[in-house]
Amino acid sequence: MKKIGMLVDLVESAFRRPVTEIYPLERRPTVEQFRGLLHWNPEGCTGCGLCVKDCPAEAIDFITIDKAAKRFVFRYYADRCTFCGQCAYNCRFNCITLDNEEWELADVDRDGYLITYGRPEDVEQLELAERTEPVSAAG
Ligand code: SF4
Ligand code: SF4
Incomplete structure (x- = not known):
């Protein structure tokens, strides 16, 4: 009797859709609130430095090229980031x-x-300055 049961299971599983997903060929959509890689948009940034102060992981360096002209460079260390979303x-x-x-x-x-x-x-100017002299990060 047991053998017949096993045989039935085997035949059924051969026709059943696998419960595993064929990642990465198949992906589930992520929820909107999911926190992935950080992006920074310079538009509107005032250079207040709050993001640097608030980051518990020291994952942000903020470099001011020219505050009056709102020229900044934002360095993000993704390997330190805890994706807390505080910034x-x-x-x-x-x-x-x-x-x-x-x-x-x-x-x-x-x-x-x-x-x-x-x-x-701005990135080009910073990298040029770094090649000639070390630049200190604000924050
Ligand atoms: S918190 Fe950071 S990104 Fe936002 S305005 Fe201040 S310096 Fe710019
Ligand atoms: S998400 Fe959190 S850990 Fe990552 S940069 Fe922002 S404040 Fe720092």
Whole structure:
């Protein structure tokens, strides 16, 4: 009797849809509130530095190129980030978002985890300055 039961199970499972998902070919949509990779938008940023002060993981460096002209560079260390969302929550100008679609962040080395946001000319100026002299980060 047991053998017949096993046989029935085997035949049934051969025609049943697998319960596992074929990741990464199949993906479930993430919920809107999911906190993934941080993005920074310089539009509206006042350079207040609150995001740096509020980050419990020291995952943000904020560099001021020219405060009067609102020229800033935002460095994000994704490997330190705990995705708590504190920085995005507290920025009064909605410059920071945590993308719910960008969450597959595994990598083989840490270099890719340092992300520099800013206007291209500001990033270029910072990198040029760093090559010639060390630049101190605000915050
Ligand atoms: S908290 Fe917002 S406005 Fe203030 S420095 Fe950070 S990104 Fe800019
Ligand atoms: S989400 Fe949290 S840990 Fe990540 S940068 Fe913002 S404040 Fe820091």
